[in-house]
Amino acid sequence: MANRALSKQEIKKRLIRLRNLESLHLAQRFKIWHLWDENRELKKEIKALKLTVTLQQKTIDDLKLQIEALNTMVFGRKKRKDVDDDDSDLTPPPAKVARSSDSYKRSIPKDENITETVPHPINLCDCGTKLTEKQSMVFYEEDIPLPATKIVRKHIVEKGHCPKCKKSVTALPLPNHKVVLGPNVQKYVCYLSVMCRLSFSQIQNVLGDRHRFPVSEGEIVKILTREAVHLHPLYEQLKAKIRGEPGVHLDETGWKLLTGGDKSYSWVMGGATSGESVFLVGESRGKGNADKLLGENYQGFVVSDDYGAYKKLPKHQLCWAHLLRHWRDMARSGEITEGQRKECKKEYRTLCSIFNDVKENRSMERYDEFAGRLTELARIKRNDSKKLIRVKTTLQKNIPHYLTCLSDPRIPLTNNQAERSLRHLVLKRKISFGSLTKRTAENLAVLLSVIMSLKQRSQANFFSEYLRV
Secondary structure (H helix, E strand, O other), X not given: OOOOOOOHHHHHHHHHHHHHHHHHHHHHHHHHHHHHHHHHHHHHHHHHHHHHHHHHHHHHHHXXXXXXXXXXHHHOOOOOOOOOOOOOOOOOOOOOOOOOHHHHOOOOOOHHHOOOOOOOOOOEOOXXXXXXXXXXXXXXXXXXXXXXXXXXXXOOOOEEEEOOOOEEEEOOOOOOOOOOOOHHHHHHHHHHHHOOOOOHHHHHHHHHHHHOOOOOHHHHHHHHHHHHHHHHHHHHHHHHHHHOOXXXXXXXXXXXXXXXXXXXXEEEEEEOOOXXXXXXXXXXOOOHHHHHHHOOOOOOEEEEOOOHXXXXXXXXXXXXXXXXXXXXXXXXXXXXOHHHHHHHHHHHHXXXXXXXXXXXXXXXXXXXXXXXXXXXXXXOXXXXXXXXXXXXXXXXHHHHHHOHHHHOOOOOOOOHHHHHHHHHHHHHHHHHOOEOOHHHHHHHHHHHHHHHHHHHHOOOOHHHHHHOO
16 A cells, blocks of 8 residues: 655644634634624614614604695695595585576666666657657666765854853863764774775775775774774673573684784684674783683583693584594695505595584484594504604594584584684784784774674674664
């Protein structure tokens, strides 16, 4: 056999190599342990970063929804071709009622409303021939006099001395100034300011251009103040009347005081039966204003939105329209994913179904059924946006207040009446930007309450009724 023994040199070489491998193996083993530790830390860091990114994405989605809501408030809603808008309305539009051709024409005036009769006789044709078989045809012309010039009355008041009483006596009380404004122009200025929502400069233009009646801004302020003082007893009577109704509506909106207050609010209390309203203008947003409107011992039901100042009111009914609007806006949003939008549309249809059932079936026997359906709707899902989670959480807490209406069929489901009353004030705010002082805001509250309630009572003869107040 051939000699296979390793030489000493080969053995030494292999021993050196083995020693190097063992040294390298130990070094690599420590390195691998270090990599394992590093890998574990990196996995933890990645997990934390993923959680952070998820939270940041939810925050971004929430901010995008807020920006979308602000854009809608400022610029209005724009149609999006990529968003299906078939569920944007709560109820389908009413069926179109056919109108006759006469419905587009003005109605014929009554005989007692005719102020002048103008005959138009004719005997000859244009060619000079005498006409026969003549008939009388009638038409009516409605017009208003322009310009309607002002009336100036010169009062000559006799004055005498009474020897018995030892005092001077006049036929009627003398004013402090030689020239005073009559009651009609004062009521007309209030009408222009409150019902027509005109600014002081616009009132000056109307009186100057149409009636040739110059008036200063200071006179307008005095007129509104005098009329507010005159109508204040009616304001208190109106407040007491609305408190006597079985239910009221409450709502609030912003109102700026140009001096003496940075930002204030306007409040309204509307009667659920009469539809009349009482306002507070230039107040804070605190709960005390709701108590001031309702009085100390009000026992009826109150319909409002879910603002915190109304939480502890007795027999509190929350507005369904606000709840439906939250889900509708989410279903129409272009800032959420397609999957989230489809789920919101599905839940919106479910909410509409519950609302219609509550509206048609007012019975406390079905309270548990409706509460269960709302509880299921308010269940938070994994894919819900932050805004929708807030809406569902609020709904879950307020389910009893949404179902107060089951106890009494007179309770309205929405707070639309209060919002319609405030809309008039909101439009005036856009024109006048608020009130100058707290006193002028209080005057506006009195005038607005009484004049708008008179309008609610007598739509056709409102101005005649107001002139008699």
